[in-house]
Amino acid sequence: MKLKTNKLKEFREKDKMTQEKLANKIGVTRQTIISIENGKYIPSLPLALKFAKIFKCKVEDLFEV
């Protein structure tokens, strides 16, 4: 399964946040952020909700299947 929309990088860059900083905020490794941004790994629901909380948006704004 692949994500139709993945705007994580877009949102992160809009917030002027580095991958490292985002990874620390979420509690994952930087490699995981890279994998999600590149579409290699699909985040779980709790992780997607954490992203949505940090970027103050809806989950469907970030990811779409």
Next chain:
Amino acid sequence: MEIESGTRAKLMYGIASSMLILGLLLNYFNLGTSNFAGFSSVGNWLIYLAFVGLMISTVIALSKKRRAVDERMEFISTKALRITFLSLFVASFIIMIIDGIKAITIPYHMFMSYLVCGLLIIYFITYKILLRFY
């Protein structure tokens, strides 16, 4: 006075290492008894205690070290574990066939050690490969 955890670890490693060296020296120069509870291959008690000390120190050091484990790593490790078990079944089948053709004569304990080491290596390699794909 409280000893810092880093100093304590160094102290434990130091004592264990010196016990190991001393035990090996005693064993090498054949001073005192060299049997450990009937298992002469272990050497003397000092070597045994040194190894136990080293293991305990390592376990303490590893448990104190903060490790970042996230869901991606867990996902990959599950996949690697699945592949490892699948390879165990395949290997068992191949071993059965080989044994049918020509009887495997190596001792049971050696065979099990090879099998466990092989599985660990397969798991490690699979994990490292899967890290690149996810």
